[in-house]
Amino acid sequence: xxxxxxxxxxxxxxxxxxxxxxxxxxxxxxxxxxxxxxxxxxxxxxxxxxxxxxxxxxxxxxxxxxxxxxxxxxxxxxxxxxxxxxxxxxxxxxxxxxxxxxxxxxxxxxxxxxxxxxxxxxxxxxxxxxxxxxxxxxxxxxxxxxxxxxxxxxxxxxxxxxxxxxxxxxxxxxxxxxxxxxxxxxxxxxxxxxxxxxxxxxxxxxxxxxxxxxxxxxxxxxxxxxxxxxxxxxxxxxxxxxxxxxxxxxxxxxxxxxxxxxxxxxxxxxxxxxxxxxxxxxxxxxxxxxxxxxxxxxxxxxxxxxxxxxxxxxxxxxxxxxxx
Amino acid sequence: xxxxxxxxxxxxxxxxxxxxxxxxxxxxxxxxxxxxxxxxxxxxxxxxxxxxxxxxxxxxxxxxxxxxxxxxxxxxxxxxxxxxxxxxxxxxxxxxxxxxxxxxxxxxxxxxxxxxxxxxxxxxxxxxxxxxxxxxxxxxxxxxxxxxxxxxxxxxxxxxxxxxxxxxxxxxxxxxxxxxxxxxxxxxxxxxxxxxxxxxxxxxxxxxxxxxxxxxxxxxxxxxxxxxxxxxxxxxxxxxxxxxxxxxxxxxxxxxxxxxxxxxxxxxxxxxxxxxxxxxxxxxxxxxxxxxxxxxxxxxxxxxxxxxxxxxxxxxxxxxxxxxxxxxxxxxxxxxxxxxxxxxxxxxxxxxxxxxxxxxxxxxxxxxxxxxxxxxxxxxxxxxxxxxxxxxxxxxxxxxxxxxxxxxxxxxxxxxxxxxxxxxxxxxxxxxxxxxxxxxxxxxxxxxxxxxxxxxxxxxxxxxxxxxxxxxxxxxxxxxxxxxxxxxxxxxxxxxxxxxxxxxxxxxxxxxxxxxxxxxxxxxxxxxxxxxxxxxxxxxxxxxxxxxxxxxxxxxxxxxxxxxxxxxxxxxxxxxxxxxxxxxxxxxxxxxxxxxxxxxxxxxxxxxxxxxxxxxxxxxxxxxxxxxxxxxxxxxxxxxxxxxxxxxxxxxxxxxxxxxxxxxxx
Numbered sequence: 001x002x003x004x005x006x007x008x009x010x011x012x013x014x015x016x017x018x019x020x021x022x023x024x025x026x027x028x029x030x031x032x033x034x035x036x037x038x039x040x041x042x043x044x045x046x047x048x049x050x051x052x053x054x055x056x057x058x059x060x061x062x063x064x065x066x067x068x069x070x071x072x073x074x075x076x077x078x079x080x081x082x083x084x085x086x087x088x089x090x091x092x093x094x095x096x097x098x099x100x101x102x103x104x105x106x107x108x109x110x111x112x113x114x115x116x117x118x119x120x121x122x123x124x125x126x127x128x129x130x131x132x133x134x135x136x137x138x139x140x141x142x143x144x145x146x147x148x149x150x151x152x153x154x155x156x157x158x159x160x161x162x163x164x165x166x167x168x169x170x171x172x173x174x175x176x177x178x179x180x181x182x183x184x185x186x187x188x189x190x191x192x193x194x195x196x197x198x199x200x201x202x203x204x205x206x207x208x209x210x211x212x213x214x215x216x217x218x219x220x221x222x223x224x225x226x227x228x229x230x231x232x233x234x235x236x237x238x239x240x241x242x243x244x245x246x247x248x249x250x251x252x253x254x255x256x257x258x259x260x261x262x263x264x265x266x267x268x269x270x271x272x273x274x275x276x277x278x279x280x281x282x283x284x285x286x287x288x289x290x291x292x293x294x295x296x297x298x299x300x301x302x303x304x305x306x307x308x309x310x311x312x313x314x315x316x317x318x319x320x321x322x323x324x
Numbered sequence: 325x326x327x328x329x330x331x332x333x334x335x336x337x338x339x340x341x342x343x344x345x346x347x348x349x350x351x352x353x354x355x356x357x358x359x360x361x362x363x364x365x366x367x368x369x370x371x372x373x374x375x376x377x378x379x380x381x382x383x384x385x386x387x388x389x390x391x392x393x394x395x396x397x398x399x400x401x402x403x404x405x406x407x408x409x410x411x412x413x414x415x416x417x418x419x420x421x422x423x424x425x426x427x428x429x430x431x432x433x434x435x436x437x438x439x440x441x442x443x444x445x446x447x448x449x450x451x452x453x454x455x456x457x458x459x460x461x462x463x464x465x466x467x468x469x470x471x472x473x474x475x476x477x478x479x480x481x482x483x484x485x486x487x488x489x490x491x492x493x494x495x496x497x498x499x500x501x502x503x504x505x506x507x508x509x510x511x512x513x514x515x516x517x518x519x520x521x522x523x524x525x526x527x528x529x530x531x532x533x534x535x536x537x538x539x540x541x542x543x544x545x546x547x548x549x550x551x552x553x554x555x556x557x558x559x560x561x562x563x564x565x566x567x568x569x570x571x572x573x574x575x576x577x578x579x580x581x582x583x584x585x586x587x588x589x590x591x592x593x594x595x596x597x598x599x600x601x602x603x604x605x606x607x608x609x610x611x612x613x614x615x616x617x618x619x620x621x622x623x624x625x626x627x628x629x630x631x632x633x634x635x636x637x638x639x640x641x642x643x644x645x646x647x648x649x650x651x652x653x654x655x656x657x658x659x660x661x662x663x664x665x666x667x668x669x670x671x672x673x674x675x676x677x678x679x680x681x682x683x684x685x686x687x688x689x690x691x692x693x694x695x696x697x698x699x700x701x702x703x704x705x706x707x708x709x710x711x712x713x714x715x716x717x718x719x720x721x722x723x724x725x726x727x728x729x730x731x732x733x734x735x736x737x738x739x740x741x742x743x744x745x746x747x748x749x750x751x752x753x754x755x756x757x758x759x760x761x762x763x764x765x766x767x768x769x770x771x772x773x774x775x776x777x778x779x780x781x782x783x784x785x786x787x788x789x790x791x792x793x794x795x796x797x798x799x800x801x802x803x804x805x806x807x808x809x810x811x812x813x814x815x816x817x818x819x820x821x822x823x824x825x826x827x828x829x830x831x832x833x834x835x836x837x838x839x840x841x842x843x844x845x846x847x848x849x850x851x852x853x854x855x856x857x858x859x860x861x862x863x864x865x866x867x868x869x870x871x872x873x874x875x876x877x878x879x880x881x882x883x884x885x886x887x888x889x890x891x892x893x894x895x896x897x898x899x900x901x902x903x904x905x906x907x908x909x910x911x912x913x914x915x916x917x918x919x920x921x922x923x924x925x926x927x928x929x930x931x932x933x934x935x936x937x938x939x940x941x942x943x944x945x946x947x948x949x950x951x952x953x954x955x956x957x958x959x960x961x962x963x964x965x966x967x968x969x970x971x972x973x974x975x976x977x978x979x980x981x982x983x984x985x986x987x988x989x990x
Contacts, residue, residue, distance in 0.1 A: 045621055047620070047621070047623075047624045048624060049624060049625045052621065052624075052625050073530075073611065073613075073617075074608065074609075074613075074620055074621050075530050075609075075610065075611055076609050076610070076618040076951070076952070076953055078953060078954065079522070079525070080521075080522075080525050080530060080609070080610060080952075081391075081530075081661050082532070083393075083396070083525050083526065083529060083530060084529065084530035084611065085528075086396070086397060087529040087530065087531075089529060089530045089531050089611065090530070102954070104386065104389060104390055104393065104957070105388075107394060107397055108393075109395055109399065111397045111398065113397055157741050157749075158744065158749070158861075159744050170935070171938070171946055171949045171950035171953060171954070172949075172950070172953035172954060191940065191942070192937075192940055192942045192946050193940040194854075194864075194937065194938045194939040194940035194941070194946075195623070195847075195939065195949075196624055197623050197624060197627065197851055197854075197936045198850075198851070198854050198863070198938065198939040198940050199940075200728070201851060201854035201855045202854065202940070205724070205726070205728050205855055208726075208727070208728050208729075209728045250465075293623075297625050297626065298624075298625050298626060301626055301628065301715065301719060304625075
């Protein structure tokens with residue numbers, strides 16, 4: 001065996017030497033290639049399309065107007081993203097749905113590992129949605145009271161005969177539907193429908209078949225422009241309910257609105273004085289703006305950068321206001 | 325993926341006269357009947373009692389998380405964190421360095437280097453696979469992402485081998501060490517990767533390092549197992565001969581055991597790469613970047629792109645698989661005898677390869693070829709066109725699938741509803757709603773009847789642990805899904821396995837299919853099924869079945885092919901037809917391999933439980949997924965431990981059943 005190895009030796013040595021030489025040159029040339037006027041900025045894209053729209057529009061502005069070198073990361077929202085900011089791995093989150101208020105995440109704000117830089121101008125709404133065509137036959141479904149006794153309209157193979165099925169939301173999203181169903185005494189079976197693409201697959205199939213369906217959903221969302229949905233009125237929020245909710249008790253009122261969706265930057269980036277920071281601070285648009293870009297990306301399958309560029313070209317005034 | 329287990333399968337070619345299962349099936353049926361009566365009588369009246377639950381457990385785990393975050397943020401953290409930090413910096417740099425190297429080589433240089441190296445060590449076909457893979461990266465328009473994933477794989481696999489091979493050697497040489505690490509290896513493979521993402525993020529932050537660590541946790545166990553197996557397989561008389569000639573311990577290892585197990589070591593490398601590649605998407609969640617990130621973001625914004633990126637991952641996996649396998653075969657000392665002329669030729673080949681690679685790179689650098697593939701406007705335009713065309717084709721299929729008016733939907737919806745209403749819901753209700761004590765007792769007694777005392781005791785403790793942690797109902801829900809998925813996977817796998825063992829064509833067709841199913845990220849191929857079967861639990865079951873049945877096919881096929889040819893000939897001489905030979909001779913003789921198929925099927929199904937949670941299966945999988953993303957560490961940990969407990973119980977019972985069967989035969 002050793003004979004054979006020796007026999008091959010020379011060839012292998014040549015090969016190894018060649019590779020080693022290449023490696024040495026690569027190491028020598030690897031440094032000093034990154035340089036840009038405004039510096040490097042990393043924006044974190046989250047799993048919902050709205051977030052993609054935010055990120056690519058800001059990316060477009062930073063790259064085209066300020067000549068920044070922008071990288072897009074895809075870190076899961078909440079704790080993973082915050083930890084990444086604390087460690088200086090990512091600079092900017094452009095849309096946070098109150099993850100910073102979760103008990104275990106508060107530390108990131110109090111230690112100034114992540115720095116709030118205002119909101120992105122969009123109001124978030126969470127609630128129970130039904131297709132609007134259902135209201136023709138069941139006008140009472142406009143409020144939760146109308147659902148009572150009529151739950152079997154929403155029955156599927158999974159629910160018992162006189163109960164209906166409620167499609168829960170993505171496990172990563174804020175939700176309290178199980179508690180709501182119980183507190184309101186509705187005969188609905190809460191079914192976890194999984195990650196958002198899975199949930200969308202479920203309710204759009206039923207929508208296309210013109211069948212009844214009730215599900216957890218939210219706005220802004222580009223699909224709301226394609227499918228005509230109606231938000232069922234849940235019991236109004238009142239002080240007692242909000243206090244109860246804080247004490248993790250009774251949940252019998254509608255979801256808190258999200259009048260603001262927050263932007264965060266890492267402490268490092270906040271101190272950097274980069275011109276990009278100013279744009280991130282000033283970045284603000286509307287649900288309609290975001291849905292326009294989201295629809296180009298997800299509905300029309302346009303390239304993300306091109307979709308952002310299309311919006312920027314149409315909204316010069318708004319973009320300029322971020323640059324002032 | 326099953327090289328480890330295939331090797332463990334030792335068929336005992338003896339058949340007892342009494343069918344081995346007759347007695348046991350009757351007994352199990354009787355126990356189930358009693359459980360069913362209890363279920364009818366006291367439906368939902370006795371859920372797991374609150375007094376037997378440790379309610380503060382979740383809060384305790386949560387406080388560990390809070391403690392870690394505090395330590396991390398407020399500096400301090402001490403020695404432990406500085407060790408983690410050092411590794412983090414090292415791993416980050418390693419991946420970045422590989423990535424820079426691949427970029428520096430330029431796309432032409434990388435392609436030529438990869439292809440020629442594969443050709444030199446693996447032969448013409450291996451070279452072809454490498455070239456095909458690089459072409460796929462280029463045509464898909466995902467060159468940069470592919471290089472990033474490749475760099476991540478090089479780092480993760482390299483480090484896994486660095487740790488796994490020495491441990492594997494130790495395990496191969498010492499039974500005691502082997503027994504000591506086996507539970508950890510089992511745990512690393514059954515505990516869902518989602519469960520350890522959060523601790524990994526806390527210790528290693530986000531980025532390449534975290535991705536490398538998460539990948540290593542999953543990829544090291546097969547490396548250790550196969551290395552150990554290779555060392556152990558070296559014939560005893562060879563080892564004894566060397567010892568009698570006075571070989572020292574070190575000589576024994578370096579001159580006898582390692583060279584003789586070379587082929588197995590290379591197969592270990594092959595499996596390490598395969599396992600590592602199956603983590604690409606999950607690693608993308610915590611900063612692995614590359615193709616994994618494209619899949620993750622694509623799933624939400626552009627499913628066609630996610631499917632395209634998933635396909636590129638599959639091509640990369642298949643290329644790695646075929647190339648390492650070819651290298652393993654070519655370097656196998658038992659197969660290769662080189663004469664002087666052949667050696668000379670190889671030397672010249674090596675020289676030519678080195679010169680061509682170096683030349684290509686020098687020329688490419690000189691004329692300014694870039695690191696990323698489409699580097700001139702003309703090529704870029706063509707790449708964009710190619711990518712758009714591919715995406716449009718995938719989108720067409722997706723649109724068709726998402727259309728509930730097609731006949732396909734009529735068929736699949738009916739199948740989905742059948743599985744749901746006839747199998748899943750009844751079993752789920754039975755396991756979840758029956759009085760806890762009859763379910764617990766019944767399952768333990770079944771374990772005893774099927775496989776003996778020790779597995780029964782294990783089952784009892786595992787089920788008790790699940791109840792104690794307060795996830796009894798969720799675990800029973802998951803168990804019902806695991807049982808149904810395993811049943812379907814075994815029936816399907818058994819049928820196809822028998823067919824494949826009798827037909828070369830089927831066997832040939834099955835291989836690429838099983839490669840695709842085991843390396844394509846499950847979330848990618850499961851989305852179409854959600855459209856086709858709009859009921860919550862079923863797509864998760866489909867994902868599990870698709871992931872598990874190829875292993876069953878492979879084990880059954882192998883078991884049947886390994887039946888001694890003399891036995892088959894003898895049966896033929898007595899005038900048995902082909903069907904009779906399969907049914908009466910081969911299947912009974914291959915019983916052990918088939919039982920192993922059941923065992924492996926269950927383990928594979930459990931591995932997909934979390935993915936099921938992401939597509940609407942609920943149960944423990946959903947808890948784990950939600951635990952990660954909503955920052956509920958305790959919830960995720962408890963559900964993961966419960967999955968592990970279920971896995972251990974099911975593994976021991978099915979393993980025990982194999983043992984019991986062997987004893988019956990003897």
